[in-house]
Amino acid sequence: MIYTPHPDKYSQMPFRRCGKSGLKLPAISLGLWHNFGGIDTEENARSILRLAFDRGITHFDLANNYGPPAGSAEETFGRVLRSDFHSWRDHMVISTKAGYHMWEGPYGEWGSKKYLVASLDQSLKRMGLDYVDVFYHHRPDPETPLEETMATLDLVVRQGKALYAGISNYNAEETTEASRILRRLGTPFIIHQPKYSMLVRTPENGLLDVLEKEGIGCIAFSPLAQGLLTNRYLDEIPADSRAAKSWGFLQQEEITPGLLLKIKALSGIAHRRDQTLAQMAIAWLLKKPGVTSVLVGASKPGQLEDSLKSLENLRFAGEELGQIEKILND
Numbered sequence: 001m002i003y004t005p006h007p008d009k010y011s012q013m014p015f016r017r018c019g020k021s022g023l024k025l026p027a028i029s030l031g032l033w034h035n036f037g038g039i040d041t042e043e044n045a046r047s048i049l050r051l052a053f054d055r056g057i058t059h060f061d062l063a064n065n066y067g068p069p070a071g072s073a074e075e076t077f078g079r080v081l082r083s084d085f086h087s088w089r090d091h092m093v094i095s096t097k098a099g100y101h102m103w104e105g106p107y108g109e110w111g112s113k114k115y116l117v118a119s120l121d122q123s124l125k126r127m128g129l130d131y132v133d134v135f136y137h138h139r140p141d142p143e144t145p146l147e148e149t150m151a152t153l154d155l156v157v158r159q160g161k162a163l164y165a166g167i168s169n170y171n172a173e174e175t176t177e178a179s180r181i182l183r184r185l186g187t188p189f190i191i192h193q194p195k196y197s198m199l200v201r202t203p204e205n206g207l208l209d210v211l212e213k214e215g216i217g218c219i220a221f222s223p224l225a226q227g228l229l230t231n232r233y234l235d236e237i238p239a240d241s242r243a244a245k246s247w248g249f250l251q252q253e254e255i256t257p258g259l260l261l262k263i264k265a266l267s268g269i270a271h272r273r274d275q276t277l278a279q280m281a282i283a284w285l286l287k288k289p290g291v292t293s294v295l296v297g298a299s300k301p302g303q304l305e306d307s308l309k310s311l312e313n314l315r316f317a318g319e320e321l322g323q324i325e326k327i328l329n330d
């Protein structure tokens, strides 16, 4: 059936300026790391993407290696773009990244110009796009000179293959240095993508301060700690959950009795706020100064529907925040 986006899609979503740039991002963005690969069901992927767009999620985040197999999430996204969203490209902010292992040999990962240029060309081909809105360097490379990596971000923007440049997984010092180089080059470096959630608060140790000082936006990835900050694991490890899968980065051993106690206590606070734990975890991040957008994943449309409801209550009483801190720090 031909897809027609919901006419009220924009009224349902707050849009926030990304740092000091001209680009606004939806408060909630959708990531395609899991559940959009060749091993997944395309109809489910399509349903999630349609729901997202219908609800004002204009930003879709990919990377060269998303799948599995690597590259297949971009292929799936490309097919759905062609079938459903072909007249809506100008309403979408699409990002991709390169940095992790993509192909064998010395030119298939990290941060050389050789790798990044080839990888972006491959990503554009897989998605059937002329350009992406944001191209990220996915992780710092300890060997390639940062000048080379940053000059490549600058190059692809000048070539029109990306509109804006971003970095991901860089710490505060690395970000300061990247920003200094990109500023000198005149590159629109507008966004950083760190891992940030109630359970992973590394960006609070200096990175958020750097981003604010430099006028760079922040999009928090794995805001639900890959599903730990949801009701998914409260009673058991469901067979269809990420932790139950043989591949991926969420291991069952991480779900310790101590962590479960914390999650249950957080879930209790969420319940008193009339929210699910996922909704509270997203709202908590959206209240953090400097966070532009929260980049969620979803394995089913219902999960995204649930996560979107976080926007209905972003207020926290001081007492609630205190209780949350206590649980997280105990």
Ligand code: NDP
Residues within 6 Å of the ligand: 030, 031, 032, 033, 034, 035, 061, 062, 138, 168, 169, 193, 220, 221, 222, 223, 224, 225, 226, 227, 228, 230, 231, 232, 240, 241, 242, 243, 278, 279, 295, 296, 297, 298, 299, 300, 302, 303, 304, 306, 307
């Ligand atoms: P989340 O922390 O949002 O975890 C998503 C998972 O949580 C889902 O797959 C699902 O698990 C579960 N879930 C989501 N919503 C709900 C809900 N409302 N109720 C119950 N369970 C829910 O994010 P991801 O780890 O998926 O990361 C999001 C995006 O961030 C990625 O797609 C990618 O774009 C980006 N990212 C970037 C990285 C980088 O290095 N720059 C690294 C990792 C991610 P289940 O599958 O078990 O149902």
